[in-house]
Amino acid sequence: TVESIPLPKGFESRTPPYEKLINNLTKVKRVLNNQPLTLAEKILYAHLVNPEELPSTTSQIRGQQYLKLNPDRVAMQDASAQMALLQFMTCGMPSTAVPGSIHCDHLIVGKSGAESDLKSSIATNKEVFDFLQSCGEKYGIQFWGPGSGIIHQIVLENFSVPGLMMLGTDSHTPNAGGLGAIAIGVGGADAVDALTGTPWELKAPKVLGVKLTGTLNGWTSPKDIITHLAGLLTVRGGTGYIVEYFGEGVETLSCTGMATVCNMGAEIGATTSTFPMQDAHYRYLQATGRGPIAEVAKMVNSKYGYMTADEGAEYDQIVEIDLNTLEPSVNGPFTPDLSTPISQLGDTTIKNGWPETVSAGLIGSCTNSSYQDMSRAASIIRQAEDAGLKPKIPFFVTPGSEQIRATIERDGLISTFERNGAVVLANACGPCIGQWDRGDNAPKDTNVIFTSFNRNFRARNDGNRDTMNFLTSPDIVTAMIYSGDMSFNPLTDSVKLPNGGEFRFKPPTGDELPDEGFIAGRKEFYPELEPKPKPEVQVNVSPDSDRLQLLTPFEKWNGEELKTNVLVKVEGKCTTDHISAAGVWLKYKGHLENISNNTLIGAQNKETGEVNRVYDFNGDAYGIPELMIKWKEEHRPWCVVAEHNYGEGSAREHAALSPKFLGGQMILVKSFARIHETNLKKQGMLPLTFADESDYDRVSSCDLLETVGLKELIEKRGDNGGSLTVKVTKRNGETFEIQTKHTMSEDQVDFFVAGSAINFIGASKSA
Ligand code: F3S
Numbered sequence: 001t002v003e004s005i006p007l008p009k010g011f012e013s014r015t016p017p018y019e020k021l022i023n024n025l026t027k028v029k030r031v032l033n034n035q036p037l038t039l040a041e042k043i044l045y046a047h048l049v050n051p052e053e054l055p056s057t058t059s060q061i062r063g064q065q066y067l068k069l070n071p072d073r074v075a076m077q078d079a080s081a082q083m084a085l086l087q088f089m090t091c092g093m094p095s096t097a098v099p100g101s102i103h104c105d106h107l108i109v110g111k112s113g114a115e116s117d118l119k120s121s122i123a124t125n126k127e128v129f130d131f132l133q134s135c136g137e138k139y140g141i142q143f144w145g146p147g148s149g150i151i152h153q154i155v156l157e158n159f160s161v162p163g164l165m166m167l168g169t170d171s172h173t174p175n176a177g178g179l180g181a182i183a184i185g186v187g188g189a190d191a192v193d194a195l196t197g198t199p200w201e202l203k204a205p206k207v208l209g210v211k212l213t214g215t216l217n218g219w220t221s222p223k224d225i226i227t228h229l230a231g232l233l234t235v236r237g238g239t240g241y242i243v244e245y246f247g248e249g250v251e252t253l254s255c256t257g258m259a260t261v262c263n264m265g266a267e268i269g270a271t272t273s274t275f276p277m278q279d280a281h282y283r284y285l286q287a288t289g290r291g292p293i294a295e296v297a298k299m300v301n302s303k304y305g306y307m308t309a310d311e312g313a314e315y316d317q318i319v320e321i322d323l324n325t326l327e328p329s330v331n332g333p334f335t336p337d338l339s340t341p342i343s344q345l346g347d348t349t350i351k352n353g354w355p356e357t358v359s360a361g362l363i364g365s366c367t368n369s370s371y372q373d374m375s376r377a378a379s380i381i382r383q384a385e386d387a388g389l390k391p392k393i394p395f396f397v398t399p400g401s402e403q404i405r406a407t408i409e410r411d412g413l414i415s416t417f418e419r420n421g422a423v424v425l426a427n428a429c430g431p432c433i434g435q436w437d438r439g440d441n442a443p444k445d446t447n448v449i450f451t452s453f454n455r456n457f458r459a460r461n462d463g464n465r466d467t468m469n470f471l472t473s474p475d476i477v478t479a480m481i482y483s484g485d486m487s488f489n490p491l492t493d494s495v496k497l498p499n500g501g502e503f504r505f506k507p508p509t510g511d512e513l514p515d516e517g518f519i520a521g522r523k524e525f526y527p528e529l530e531p532k533p534k535p536e537v538q539v540n541v542s543p544d545s546d547r548l549q550l551l552t553p554f555e556k557w558n559g560e561e562l563k564t565n566v567l568v569k570v571e572g573k574c575t576t577d578h579i580s581a582a583g584v585w586l587k588y589k590g591h592l593e594n595i596s597n598n599t600l601i602g603a604q605n606k607e608t609g610e611v612n613r614v615y616d617f618n619g620d621a622y623g624i625p626e627l628m629i630k631w632k633e634e635h636r637p638w639c640v641v642a643e644h645n646y647g648e649g650s651a652r653e654h655a656a657l658s659p660k661f662l663g664g665q666m667i668l669v670k671s672f673a674r675i676h677e678t679n680l681k682k683q684g685m686l687p688l689t690f691a692d693e694s695d696y697d698r699v700s701s702c703d704l705l706e707t708v709g710l711k712e713l714i715e716k717r718g719d720n721g722g723s724l725t726v727k728v729t730k731r732n733g734e735t736f737e738i739q740t741k742h743t744m745s746e747d748q749v750d751f752f753v754a755g756s757a758i759n760f761i762g763a764s765k766s767a
Contacts, residue, residue: 084188097197110430149401178259187653212249222257231339238270256370346487364398406521434583647676
């Protein structure tokens, strides 16, 4: 047993329970005979419910063992929080089992500037914000209202701490790994596990080590580490892994820079990413008013080595990146792993026939709105201003939080931006999540934007499927607004001055942290730090609302083999944006019936090449959700067949809820993205993968797919993964069997049988 590690006064709910975690880790070490552990393993295993039940070697755990974990806290953004809380409400608990926070950021449109945008978005979404606020009050969850900031920035400033384990209902939750936490993006039903104190289950990830050597210099910034890595590993390369950074290059990064790197680990499909505890973490904790937590964390690390990997720890894979020679890169369009070094962008643009001009530049968002990012961008603008240059294209700045906004306002950065034509948007997601209103002059067709955001799927920013978003550092975006030309390389090229002369930028400079410290800004944006539950608060959901709808539990499994018809055979990339579009649909996040009208509307039909077009048995054409509704009314269960990395992208659980709500039972694909596969299981769907990928070609729309042996699989309680036969009956009567694989754990079998995880948890809480 370790000596007592008291939680610092006033910071109790924001400090990980270090004493318990170190005790747990000691038990784990005993079971594993002191095998060296990576940092990721230490934090995960320290959160095990039953550390004694681990197998005795790490190779028997990683990639194989389901872990039952007790996360320390939960964060939820407004769009996903609605469904998470509607599900939590069905469990009938008076308060949450761990601290939680709600963040109103996704529902705020970016158009003409913070003040007016915030006002109109609050008016449009009042019912939803009121619902979230009343849930927060009733159950004792912190409520960060509209305009307070973006979930991941607020988590970094307030809650992330080395050694913490948290869940967040957003795929970029791993941002908190920049401060040495294990933070995992999940669907609302997983969040409910943690909120109800039900052990949360995760298949133990493998660990991918990224060794950083050298030092970033000149134009290269932390963003380039992850855009380069995405190019190397692709959108599937991190699937099933936690990415753990190490090497002397780590010591040269700021805490917020590490957060940017972890944030976009989601783009390579990683479970999460993390960094070992550094002096930069200590400095950031001090600067954000958490000095007492910094002291305890430092002590825990130096005494127990909890926040660093053990000497000799083994990684399943290692990638090395030399920061000395790293070049800024630009990733896109339409996929974050299409990485082009800035020096090759001009040629690549011509080769691919991309537009040669850029229509807008946007910096900020949850990925890149740190003080360091903003001060480097401002240094570029000041150079241009001094030389007499004016931006050629519209420029938008999204601060990540009120603290960042107020601090950069005090330090003159906001006035520098605005003096040079920038529109400073609300502290919210806006253009990063399809909530960008470009006004009457919005390009209707193909156009290029440069952003410092993290994701660039079609329609992700302004709702236009042909807007090509190139992801890069705030430095490159900012320099680009003075050229607007895809062939411009600010590292080597000059821009024409109004007087005919030539101007060349010097590399940007910035401060890791503000010299005069952060200021909080407007008080009204800050919630009570330790809210107590108020059971007397009424949470109102009007039956007439088109924004919110109480949930009706899904039906239990009927005990029979599944018999499903293929409603659509999807071709190519099918992300959660394709399955459950954002943008205008965000307003229905709390109303399952209404939002389900967007199900798979972005999917491409393999057989016809059409988007959102499918055909009934008699050849009649329908939109995908329309045919789902029709088949549901006809009591015809259906399935979807698709290709690789199905459900790539986000933790959006509507991508699982809506298909289930509309009568789907099974999704059969070449491979899944991790969060989405889990979300499907949580909603009682059966996710299967082809054992032989070429069987995808043998299945067609309207074919009947019947499971053979599902009952045995359920009786064997899933067997922690295995195979399942599916009998295919073609429309001409021909039949054959194909082999599929499943990854159902014992608990997930319970969810399937109960109809959903929430049905199962609700029953166990009321038992
Ligand atoms: Fe918001 Fe997610 Fe972008 S949190 S800022 S939408 S990546």
